[in-house]
């Protein structure tokens with residue numbers, strides 16, 4: 671699923687985590703070298719790298735939290751993995767913070783005898799946390815902006831509300847130019863996938879009944895959607911399981927097209943609305959469109975200024 675905290679589709683969190691991983695690893699290596707040689711300059715360098723790594727970890731936490739709340743599907747195996755990863759990272763930042771304070775306050779006493787064991791514990795925790803982060807990306811595809819058949823791309827609505835049974839306008843047909851295109855819609859606290867399957871428009875739940883994988887990020891072809899996590903397949907007209915490991919069918923929602931606009935019947939409100947909806951990471955649809963237009967205009971302005979500057983340079 672595409673990261674929310676990204677630069678031109680490149681997620682920011684993985685860029686920044688290289689700072690604490692690299693600096694804290696180097697800090698431990700310098701600490702070991704200092705212990706072996708008794709060289710205090712090496713120990714001071716280890717302290718500097720530890721402080722810089724802590725700053726990098728705090729910076730990486732911000733986009734990481736955005737992706738945790740706004741991208742990882744709720745009630746899924748990735749959500750619990752992401753929670754463990756986040757809690758562990760916060761604990762590691764606290765551990766390295768204590769380590770920095772001990773080293774600064776009493777470099778000869780506590781810094782020397784307690785600093786190194788704390789760094790070793792921190793390094794072990796960091797490796798485990800990196801493994802969890804790797805699983806979130808390489809298996810759960812969190813932050814991966816991949817393309818489906820016909821190079822269809824990721825689309826997502828803001829928050830939409832409506833009375834149960836009311837036909838809500840959720841998308842325009844121009845967003846579904848190719849068969850297989852899907853869009854994740856947030857309606858009354860439900861995550862619903864709108865998709866074009868051949869000439870039909872269908873709507874079904876996003877939550878894979880196996881371990882909560884996001885079907886909107888899967889592949890849709892010939893009436894069947896395939897979950898991106900472990901490959902379960904569901905018929906998008908009946909909701910029936912075509913292929914496991916999932917055993918339970920998915921819910922189908924009534925959808926219709928009126929004057930090139932797609933409408934779905936609003937379901938009853940979901941009392942367990944996702945954290946991203948409650949936390950404000952998911953803005954209401956009109957606000958989201960406004961933000962998108964503003965971002966688009968800014969990008970166009972930057973592109974025209976860059977072009978003008980390049981023209982001046984040539985002249």
Ligand code: FES
Pocket residue numbers: 878879880881882883897898899900901902914915916
């Ligand atoms: S989450 Fe396992 S197949 Fe969908």
